[in-house]
Amino acid sequence: MAQSHRYRRNVLSSALLLAMLPTLSVAAQEAASSEPTKELDTVTVTGSRIKRAQVEGPAPVNVITADQIKKEGFVTVYDVLTTLTEATGTVEADSQWGSHTPNASGLNLRGMGPNRTLLLVNGRRVADYPLPYGGETNFSNYSNIPAAAVERVEVLTGGASAIYGSDAIAGVVNVILKTNYDGDEFRIRGGSSTEGGRDTWDLSWAGGKTGQQWSVTYALQYNKRDPLFGRDRPAMDDSDDAPYSSWNTEQRKVGFRPTVGLALIDAGSGMRLAPPTGTCEKFGGEYYTADRLTYNYATDTINNTGRLCGMSADYANWLLTGGAENLSGNLYGTWDFANGMQAWSNIAVYHSEALWSTSPPSVYLVDDANGYFIDQQSGSPLIGSRQLTANEVGGMDKLRNTNRELSWDWSAGLRGSFADRFDWNASVGRSYYRVEERQNVVDEQKSYDYFLGPRLGTTADGEAIYDLNEERWWNPITPAAYGQFGTVAVNKAASWVNQASFDVTGDLFEGWAGPIAFAAVVEAAQQGYKLNPDARAGIDFDLQNVDRGGGERTRYSAGVEFQVPLLTSLTATAAARYDRYGSYKAFNSADTLDIGSQKETTWNFGLEWRPLDNLLVRGSYATSFHAPDMHYLLGQPSTAAETSTDQLRCIQSGAYLVNNCGVGNTDVWYQFDVNRRGTPLLKSETGDSWTVGFVWDVMQNLSFTADYWAISLDDMIVDVGSEEILTSEAGCLTGKKINNTTWTNPAGEAYCAGILARVNRDSEGRLVSIERGPFNLANREVKGIDVSGRYRLDTDNWGDFQFGFNYTNQLSTKEQKYDNDPNPERRDRDLRSKLRASVAWQRGNWNANVYADRVGSVPGVRYHWNAADTSTTGGCLPFADGYVPSDSPGLNCHEPATLPNGQPNPNPNAGQSTKRYFGRVGPFITWNFNVGYRISEHAKLNFYVNNAFNAASWNHKDPYKLDYDFAPTRLLSAVGREVAMEYVFTF
Structure with a gap:
């Protein structure tokens, strides 16, 4: 069980331990007294399995307490994790077109990717988010952690595979849930955005009871955040909201082409057939009558291609910021046996339902073979396009999509001690995550049946003949009529992990400078995932994303760790671990996959030198690895349509010589399929990291830390994308690029052979499909500094103050895709620095907190780099x-x-x-303010103003970003200022 060691520690260090572990309050308060030497219970801190009395160790660990989360105005665990200064990498924004995971929230430490940070809950792995991030990788979702159940979050940045195994390349986020809690706390919070929309509610009940031999801790939380759509922010709901400096030549001459709400196009002439008078006005303001003007830059002429019903705000129904209705609960219990052994169990459940949309359901009347149909009455080849409105389909929700999610995590175990110095813990558990993605779509054939009727025949050229029902086409439909061809596509996905572990820790024997501590662990786990997209996708209707794949694998691991005092002031730590992944089983695949196994041994070493009572000088070195994500290995062909330039035909036709390889030249600019397939024979990514720094307790209640760190990764798995395949295919066959420069082969003949095998063309040489996929290609290296400070000031008349700040500067970022590529400094190409700081004040029944974070600038979209990537x-x-x-x-x-x-x-x-x-956008500074008043011993009121100065994507637009939503939304949301009131009752 708990051990005690005598050691010297000043007031602030003890206060840090007190903040981290309230159960040690008595011991910490004693350590803060005038006596120089006191005893503190030992605890396990993330980054080591050996229990220790010191919070700070050889590698830096950032601790965020539940109280800090509340004081700084955050409602969810993910909200506060995104402000971590170590999270310098960006992730997909809620509003991003093509997002595969619209209701999930990843974390990207050190810019190494969301799949290279390990998420633990109470030191145990949890199931991955079932849907692949970007359609490529497995990753952890941080938005399904119930904040009401959280005691603290410990964040270790850097390699930790020697302790925790795979995935801990950039760091470990360990969420510690409440245990042994006595009492009850009820909180209710409601708020809204001052700009409109985004109402929020949060209700939670956390508490616990203890008996002579038992304890139970529980937490229940309901959280609701309304999503924010384009119509909620008029500055972002239409194409012409883009900054004028981003407008191209046509837009500056004739404005933006109206986005089609309702149109009928003559495929032969390209002219729009004018809607009957008054048609557009029948749709309740969603449409307006518009001329579609085009501009020929070469001849400086304007052409009117006819009238249509344009959309009044083409991004009105597109998602700006995600929202969801979440319900979560956690239950933890213990039972103490007479022999000193303790049994424990924990169950956590999370349910979420979210609305999202980036492309509401539409009707397209074309013939699959030719791209148009022949109208019987006019004899003309026609194309019909229609964006459905909320009134037609039966409400706004029918224009949007829904994610329904359920996850649960159960674990149980026994722990005890033996030989009066060793603690042991044996546990088993299962974690499961299920997602049901429901997208409102249009069944293509049924829409033909409704608007065109039965196929009447075929022309001599093989073109389909229909009789367009113009009465239906030019008038609003009813929800009942929509029900004849509208449907819901259902994509299902699940992931799971079953695991068992046994660990032991304690002092082996007394060494020459103190006790030599030891820890060992053995683990076994089975991990799996399964994607079940709607079987009708690509047959009855098109979907934005269709991901396929699934399978299982096993893992066996064993590790050992030592802590050795070399001198009274110098301590060394060392750890080693062996992990083996194997026994792969693929689901829903006709192929026989020879994956084999991945076997990795990792180790670390650290030093802690305390030359003075108030100074710790530390350093660590660690090797790490990341076993290939299961979707990297087992992903099955997943198809998406893409429209782009056929670069080979562009060069072969000579169109590149007259700069005619873009939109308008249908011989080289057209649509084709892009398939993404896993690569079975991938190696593990391997890396190393090291840190060196210090912790200095300058004076009573004042402390600083500073650490220099570096992380490198070899055999980094990256997807060879469609653009690279098209460029390389053209280069391999012609030696040129479409900008008339010479193409250089990055990896020899084998590279070209692999690229050409990924391209499928028809008998006329036109692209049918290309296949992209993952390969062990890249190397990445990042370096930087972390600095933090804490100060506490207690006054007799003005109250008590606490000051804190954290700062990270990513000094260097380098990445090579191929070994013979140049390796320039890439630091300026992404986020370079982050700062977070807070001031807390308390006097009597009043308290207040000021929090601010600064996210450094990022390159604007026109900030390009040359093709050779050398400067x-x-x-x-x-x-x-x-x-x-x-x-x-x-x-x-x-x-x-x-x-x-x-x-x-x-x-x-x-x-x-x-x-x-060389322009950059930002920096962005967000301020949160809150004030609280204790009404009575058991009741308190809090008032919050988050983002007080309205830093939002609609008022920080990139001057050259033409695409929705015109701003770096991976760093800044569209919500703006939010206000909230909270009532807290304890009993």
Whole structure:
């Protein structure tokens, strides 16, 4: 059981332990007295299995307490984790087009990727989020952790595989839940955004009871956040909300082309057939009558391609910020046996339902074979396009999609001690996560049946003939009519992990400078996931994303750790661990997968030197690994349609010589399928990390820490994307790029053979599909510094103050995709620094807190790098008419007077140049304020103002970001200022 060691410790260090572990309050208060030497209970701190009395060890651990989460104004665990200064990497935004995980929240420490940070709950692994991040990797969801049940969160940054195994490349987030809690606390909080929308509610009840031999701790939490859509922020609900500086030549000349609400197009002439008078006005303001103007830059002419019903706000129903209705609970209990052994068990359950949307259901009347149909009455080849409105489908929710999620985690075990010095713990558990994704879509054939009727015949050229029902087409439909062709696509996914472990820790014997401590662990686990997309996807309707794959694998692990005092002031720690992944079983695959197994041995070493009572100098080195994510290995062909430039045909046709390889040239710009398949024979990613720094208790109640760190990763798994495949295919066969520069082979003949095998073309040479997938290719290295400070000031007249700050600066970021690639400094290409700070005040029944975080600037979208990736060349600014010259280093933002074929360049800006652009967006500073008043011994009121100065994506637009939603939304949401009131009652 708990052990005690005598050691010297000053007031602040003891206060840190007190904040982290309230159950040690008596011992910590004693250590804060004038006596120089006191006894403190030992505890396990993330990064080691050996119990210790010191909070600080050889590697830095950031501790966030439940009280800190509340004081700083946060409601969820994920809200506060995103403010960690170590989280310098970005993740998919809620509003991001094409997101595969719209209701999940990942964490990206050190910019190493959300799949390279290990999430633990009470030191145990939990099931991955079932859907793959970006359609590629497995990762952990941090938004399903019930904040009411959390005692503290410990964050270790750096490699920790020698302690915890795979995934701990960038760090470990260990969520410690409440245990042995006595009493009850009820909280109710309600709030809203001052800009409108985004109402929030949070109710929680946490408490516990203890008896002579037993204890039970429970927590129940209900949380509701309304999602925010484009219509809730008028500055972001339409294409023309993009900053004018981002508008292209056509947009500056004729404005934005109206997004189709309702249109009928003659496929032969490209002209829109004008809707009958008054048609657009029948749709309750969702549509307006518009001319679709096009602009020919080469000839400086405007062409009217006919009238249609344009959407009044084309992004009105697109998601800006996610919301959900969540219910979670946690129950923990213990039973003490007479022989000193204790049994324990924990069950946590989470249920969530969220609304989201980026593309509401639409109707497209085309023939699959030809891209149009023949109208019997007019004899014309027609294309119909129709965006359905809320009134037609039966309400706004029918335009949106729903994620329903359920996860639960159960564990139980026995713990005790033997030989009066060793503690042991044996446990088993199962963690399970299920997602049901429901998307509102249109059944293609049923929509044909409703608007076109039966197929009447086929022309001599094989074109389908229909009789368009214009009465239905040009008028609003009813929800009952929508029910004839609207449907719900259901994608299901699940993941799980079954695990058992046994560990032991204690002092082996007394060494020459103190007791030599020891810990050992053995583990066994079975991990699995399964994706079940709707079987109708790609047949009856198209879906935004269709991910397929699934399987199981086993893991066996064993590790050992030692803590050895070398001198009274110098302590060494060392650990080693062996992990074996194998026994793979693929689901729903006709292929025989020869995956084999991954076997990795990792180790670490650390030193703690205390030359003074108030100074710790520390350093650590660790090796780490990341076993290939299961979806990297077992992902089955998952298809998505993509429209892009066929670069090979662009070069072979000569279109690249006249800069005609984009939209409008249907010979080289068209749609094809992109398949993504796992790669069975992947190796583990391997890396190492090291830290060196100090903890200095400068004076009573004042402390600073500073650490320099470095993380490197080899054989990093990356997906070879569609753009690289198209560029490399053209380069392998022609030696050129479409910008008329020379293509360089990055990896020899084998690389070209692998690329060409991934491209499928028809007999005419047009792309049918390409296949992308993961490979062990890249190497990544990051370095930086972390600095933190804490100060407590107690006054007689003004109250008590607590000050704290954390700062991270990522000094270096380098990544090579191929070994022969250049390896330039990439620090400026992403987020470089973060700062968080708070001031807490308490006097009598009043308390207040001021919190601020600063997220450093990020490159603007026009901040490009040259193709060779050897230097930061910057992008090119547009000319006054919106035309942007090539950012190729050779052209240097100069529009040539002649074309590559020697003919005069017809561009109006020929012979002129613009400047390079090195602009960044940000930094972003967010302020939270709250004040509380204790009404009575058991009741308290809190008032919160979060993001008090309205830092939001709609008022921090990127001047050159044309695409929705016009801002770096991975760093800044559209919510803006929020206010809330909270009532707390204890009993």
